[in-house]
Amino acid sequence: MAALHLTHGQTRLLAATAGTLAVTLSLRAALIRGPLSAQRSGTPGTLIWTCWLLAYAALGDGLLKAAASGGPEALPTTAPDAPWPITTAPLLTLTISCAPAAWLAHHFATRARQKLATSRALEEFAASVRPFLLGTVGLFLAAVAAVAALLPLTAVFSVDEPTPYAQTLTLAALLFLARLLALHGFTHAPAVILTATATAQATALATLFAARLPHCAFLATPVETLIDTWGPGAIPTLTCGTAALALLIHATRKLPRASAHARTATRW
Structure with a gap:
């Protein structure tokens, strides 16, 4: 990210390519090994839709x-005042938040x-895990918000653009809950929700271009009304x-089950 802001021309292209490759390989390693690794990460399309959500960010x-204004008339750039600016802060925030x-x-x-080992009944276990799950999600969002707030103060990254807090926090919550469910064997709902979310975003873009037809x-x-009222974010x-x-409602139903944690006991 620092290289994108400090370089120009072909050097910027090389920096972007090298940086994207490095982040992709490290993220792949993080999702294959360690606490974020899942035996089944969902349907093959899940990765595609996740990449779409990150690209949209x-x-x-x-x-x-x-x-909405008749463009785009140029390729995307990192300049904040460009006709089509690249917003790097959400991706950097999500990367650090891993x-x-x-x-x-x-x-x-x-x-x-x-808690599963010490609980005397399944109802007692579920009642103790549910608030702990909500606290875990809340702590993660607090960490994401802290990273997003500190990024503009960190000179090494050269991030001089405003951080879209609402978009970053909601996307972070979605990806974290999807991964948390996948870790414990619940892959269908995250795959469906990620697909529906990416499809909704793609549809919003498609309607603006389709509206140019006679x-x-x-x-x-509908999309222009949202943009005029609350902005593109x-x-x-x-x-x-x-x-x-x-996904949070789904997680509060699935993750307090004892069977969800019995599956992962042999992996830790």
Whole structure:
């Protein structure tokens, strides 16, 4: 990220390529080994839709705003005042937040197994795990908010753009809950929710371009109303926020079950 802000031309392209490769390989290692690794990570399409959500966090708001005004007329750049700006702060925040996510996932699994060993009834176990789950999610969001707030103060990253807190927090919550459920064997709901979220964002973009066809201007009315009222960030905030809430409700039903933690006992 620092290289993107400090370089130009071909050097910036090389820096972006090298940085993307390095982050991708390290993220892959984090998801294959350690506290964030799952025996089954969901359907093959889950990775594609997750990449879409991350790409939208970096490029979506700028493209949405440009499309609403008849663009885009240029390729995306990291300049904040560009016609199509790249928002790097959410990706950097999410990357750094992998560390607290891994620790909290490990802590939740360990404490849940301890409670499973000492509980005298399944109802008692569920009643003790549910508030602990909510506290784990709350601590993760607090960590993400702290990282997002400290990024502009960290000169080494050269992040001089405003951090979209709402979009970043809702996306972080969605990805963390999806991974937490997958760690304990519940992969279907995260796959469905991630697919639906990415599809909703893609549809919002598609309607703006489809509205340019003859007699199709009405297609863009809902999205343009959201943009005019709350800004382009309303689309990812609403889609990711709704999806995260749905996964949180699902997690409070599935993760307090004893069977969810018996599955992972042999992996730790």
